[in-house]
Amino acid sequence: MKNTISIGIALMLGVLPPLTFAQEKDATEAEFEKFRTEMEDSNPAELFEMKGEDIWNEKRGPKNVSLAESCDLGKGVGVVKGAYAAMPRYFADAGAVMDAERRIVWCMVEKQGFNFDDIAKKPFQGRNDTSAPDITNLVTYVAMHSKGMPFAVPLDDPKVKDAYLTGKEITKYRAGPYDFSCNTCHGVDGKRIRMQNLPNISTAAGAIKGVQGWPGYRMTGGIMLTHQWRINDCFRQQRFPEPRYASEVITDILTYMTGNANGQIYNGPGIKR
Ligand code: HEC
Numbered sequence: 001m002k003n004t005i006s007i008g009i010a011l012m013l014g015v016l017p018p019l020t021f022a023q024e025k026d027a028t029e030a031e032f033e034k035f036r037t038e039m040e041d042s043n044p045a046e047l048f049e050m051k052g053e054d055i056w057n058e059k060r061g062p063k064n065v066s067l068a069e070s071c072d073l074g075k076g077v078g079v080v081k082g083a084y085a086a087m088p089r090y091f092a093d094a095g096a097v098m099d100a101e102r103r104i105v106w107c108m109v110e111k112q113g114f115n116f117d118d119i120a121k122k123p124f125q126g127r128n129d130t131s132a133p134d135i136t137n138l139v140t141y142v143a144m145h146s147k148g149m150p151f152a153v154p155l156d157d158p159k160v161k162d163a164y165l166t167g168k169e170i171t172k173y174r175a176g177p178y179d180f181s182c183n184t185c186h187g188v189d190g191k192r193i194r195m196q197n198l199p200n201i202s203t204a205a206g207a208i209k210g211v212q213g214w215p216g217y218r219m220t221g222g223i224m225l226t227h228q229w230r231i232n233d234c235f236r237q238q239r240f241p242e243p244r245y246a247s248e249v250i251t252d253i254l255t256y257m258t259g260n261a262n263g264q265i266y267n268g269p270g271i272k273r
Pocket of ligand 1: 171180181182183184185186197198199201209210211212213230231234235237238253
């Protein structure tokens with residue numbers, strides 16, 4: 001699969017006619033979009049989803065229970081349909097607003113008895129890892145069941161609204177050696193770094209680009225990554241220390257960004273370059 005994809009890209013780049021630099025960037029972008037659309041018809045994310053489904057249904061952990069029989073993602077215990085598109089949301093049992101990944105981790109710890117630090121040791125798939133962590137497979141499985149549904153973050157809940165506003169503040173906060181904030185790169189329309197378009201996450205049109213396609217199968221490396229990973233990696237881009245895994249800061253940002261995308265249709269786990 002990995003090889004087919006890299007050959008696909010090589011061919012795609014190879015056949016481009018000579019153009020000016022700016023034109024070439026746009027043409028490459030358009031070609032990539034076309035390629036991605038084609039790829040998404042047989043999306044490798046499905047393999048991760050299938051693994052996630054098995055893990056969701058399996059009795060696991062020190063308490064030997066399955067997530068299917070114990071984990072409430074906001075739609076009732078074990079219900080995955082529509083849950084991803086309606087998160088982050090407030091969970092009274094945890095006393096916190098949580099995005100999908102944070103909530104599943106919470107269930108693994110509270111319901112199945114797993115140790116948080118063990119999960120946090122290696123929460124994301126690395127370039128050289130042959131398989132994705134359980135949590136990534138689980139998130140992919142859950143996300144797949146919101147495909148075709150509109151984002152519906154419950155911003156009328158004051159606790160969710162609070163997280164949204166905190167997220168908004170965080171995206172404006174400038175610090176670090178370069179004095180960057182998220183908005184330095186993502187706060188205006190039409191910015192790019194190298195070949196990559198940087199979505200303006202403060203607008204509805206930009207926010208959907210920031211949330212669409214996550215969790216995503218990354219063609220560079222052939223690995224599956226979650227939305228949490230994306231935000232963590234942007235903290236690195238920003239030259240900030242990376243936040244603790246599944247922390248509130250990430251949920252706040254996801255609440256802000258997903259909230260801004262409310263009402264727009266989620267296309268399910270996607271493909272990223
Ligand atoms: C130094 C510039 C920079 C800063 C600062 C930065 N990012 Fe990014 N961001 C990037 C780049 C580069 C990408 C990758 C784009 C790609 O791969 O197409 C990206 C990608 C993203 C994406 C995914 C876009 C997509 O197409 O899926 C999101 C969401 C995002 N950033 C959010 C944030 C948030 C939130 C912050 C603040 C915590 C932040 N970024 C800070 C440069 C930055």
